[in-house]
Ligand code: DX5
């Protein structure tokens with residue numbers, strides 16, 4: 001299991017220190033939550049701050065867009081060369097076009113599904129994707145509790161992916177901890193995002209390692 005700590009729960013007054021610490025602690029990706037105050041009721045960081053994160057990070061960035069104007073934000077973040085850019089299916093009229101746009105920068109495209117969206121809605125896009133991100137909380141805030149309907153959803157998606165595009169990864173984001181990691185593993189999840197669990201833990205290295213099962 002790969003682990004992507006979400007810097008939303010980091011200390012923004014000491015962002016460089018916190019990003020360096022999670023990278024040195026062996027995380028696989030650095031998860032960056034970009035919120036525009038329209039698609040979700042919260043506002044986070046833009047490319048100026050994320051470029052400072054990219055400089056501090058020794059692991060690849062995993063950018064999660066929670067925005068209305070996806071192609072505009074892809075253009076802003078692509079120059080920072082993240083490994084993945086994820087955007088929400090619920091906020092996009094032309095998802096295939098945004099996938100092509102992300103790919104044109106040499107970045108891996110990923111689509112996110114909210115807790116109430118069905119994996120079947122993605123079926124015709126799976127062959128174009130490197131990852132699907134399933135939300136296990138309603139997007140907008142860190143520290144919420146895990147919505148466990150993501151488990152059967154991940155199992156169903158795993159079957160679809162294995163048929164259509166076995167190289168595509170499944171990532172789960174929201175409320176992930178040592179309490180649900182085993183179930184996520186059994187459901188066929190490849191990558192987990194963890195914000196409050198990692199950053200509130202007294203030993204962040206131990207927290208990351210407890211999810212790398
Ligand atoms: C929520 C974000 C998550 C969040 C996860 O909208 O996408 O990445 O930071 O935080 P925890 O792990 O605390 O639920």
Ligand code: ZN
Nearest residue numbers: 033064173193
């Ligand atoms: Zn996220």
